[in-house]
Amino acid sequence: MNKGKKRSAAVLSTILLASSFSVVAPPLAQPVAAAENKVVHPSAKAHDQKVIARVSQERMFADASYLADTIGPRVTGTETEQQAAEFIWERLTSLGYEVETQEFSIPDKGVGHLHTSDDNEVLITIPAGSGGTSDAGITAPLYDANLGKAEDFTDEAKGKIALISRGELTFAEKVQNAVEAGAIGVLIYNNVDALAPLNPSLGGTIFDIPVGGITKASGEALLQDVVAQNETVNFNVQLLKNVTSQNIIATRAPQKGDNHEIVHVSAHYDSVQFAPGASDNASGTAVALELARVLKSYPIDKEVRFVFVGAEEIGLLGSKYYAENLSEDELKRSIANFNMDMVGTSWENASAIYMNTIDGKANIVSDTALATAERIGTPSELILYQRGASDHQSFYDVGIPAVNFIRREPGTAALEPYYHTPQDTMEYLSAERLKEAGDLVGASIYSLIRK
CATH class of the missing domain: 3.40.630.10 (Zn peptidases)
Structure with a gap:
């Protein structure tokens, strides 16, 4: 791997620390x-x-x-x-x-991990309704599905993990479109900067394929490091039941x-x-x-x-x-x-x-x-x-x-x-x-x- 690629891949494990994040409650304070x-x-x-x-x-x-x-x-x-x-x-x-x-x-929940081929970890959240994987997870290329609209998918999405930006459609609609296109997993990245990974709500819909949310910075880094260079990721989701x-x-x-x-x-x-x-x-x-x-x-x-x-x-x-x-x-x-x-x-x-x-x-x-x-x-x-x-x-x-x-x-x-x-x-x-x-x-x- 060349130095440029190493630097770019390393971003995946540290990119979350590059912006600031705070929670502000309604303004009703009394000293x-x-x-x-x-x-x-x-x-x-x-x-x-x-x-x-x-x-x-x-x-x-x-x-x-x-x-x-x-x-x-x-x-x-x-x-x-x-x-x-x-x-x-x-x-x-x-x-x-x-x-x-x-x-x-x-409630039943999922715990997930996402790693690039050179073993950089990308922080991820797993929404209720996600499918699970085997203990080994799934290793596959990523497919750039843009906003996840039906027209954003081609035959090339089949057998790949769809990488989708937040926006316009509901999260469940994005995942459903990916399923219909033959994708074997979905990663949805935020469209605004935040330190914490996106926590997408699937609105009660349950899918058979694994679904995860990541930050905007991580999504953009995956586009550059993995999609553009035709690399793979390992996506692992373990479902915790009862x-x-x-x-x-x-x-x-x-x-x-x-x-x-x-x-x-x-x-x-x-x-x-x-x-x-x-x-x-x-x-x-x-x-x-x-x-x-x-x-x-x-x-x-x-x-x-x-x-x-x-x-x-x-x-x-x-x-x-x-x-x-x-x-x-x-x-x-x-x-x-x-x-x-x-x-x-x-x-x-x-x-x-x-x-x-x-x-x-x-x-x-x-x-x-x-x-x-x-x-x-x-x-x-x-x-x-x-x-x-x-x-x-x-x-x-x-x-x-x-x-x-x-x-x-x-x-x-x-x-x-x-x-x-x-x-x-x-x-x-x-x-x-x-x-x-x-x-x-x-x-x-x-x-x-x-x-």
Whole structure:
């Protein structure tokens, strides 16, 4: 292979890192401040320090590193998600908690890989409705099918993998046209720049051939490197059927009495495919594990539950299952949900801690956190914000006051540019911000549950 071709092919494994990507929520943010001249009892600060003195940023950073580096991407329903669940279960059990594994079913899904003939990997997502391949996958040339219209196919498409641009037709129509032309697989690339691969929806249609989504940059690189030079790719899709995920729940109740009020502390431990998930959400998981350690022995007068949920990334399925299976009695006794997601990013612009609520209104969780931040001098600004898209939604839906603690950029509410990309690594995680989140949320929880 000549040097020019090597450089071009190498683009396929790195091209996703060449542009920026952020998620911006609707503009409804309210910086919040504590009431002026409020008298803080000295004992409150003393209780805060009992928590803060024990929260270890080194321990949290190490746990996040284990999840992101040792285990890696923890895609829902896969062995690595199960490994993360086992890690969490073992830690909580070692701390002396009563631990429950709550298993639930998830929709059938596919996991795919795409490699060029010189073994460069192209990041890919597999939509529901895609067909599968053998364990070895399919190795074939690519066919440039433009937009995937019927007239874009010729007899040359037969036996090849159709490479199709997003636009004009539905994804299902593009795939159907490829099937009718005799293609044995379909790759659809985006028509706008993004770091994450396209996730095409097939609208409920199920196809016999494998279908995948890739970025615009990867599609253009494949046109140049593979189609133009008549090379092949290997496309492998393994269908996961009758798969389950699980929630790991650690409970601690006061030693005396019953029917105690319940405070739920939640974080999801799964990640998207190809992303190590250091920020999203090894960070929240690591903080929740550390708070479980810190709060395991202090006297309490309320029940606390640490809920580590799976399958967040495919529609909040774990938290929905947990919340919807609470009994009427448990719901009546539930007073708060502290949910942590992406609390440790080192991205400089994410200088504020957003307190996302579904209705944009303050509740017992945001009020408690604000009062705590005032007492302990939390460095970052706290912003009340109307936003779902994390597990606090599931608690809110069953009537439990809930807040999602997450770092965003003030003003734009943008998430870090590494969100849902291969760059979501420990390189961009801040031990100091993990400590800040642990101090704030930990002291807030303890102010509610302590005797």
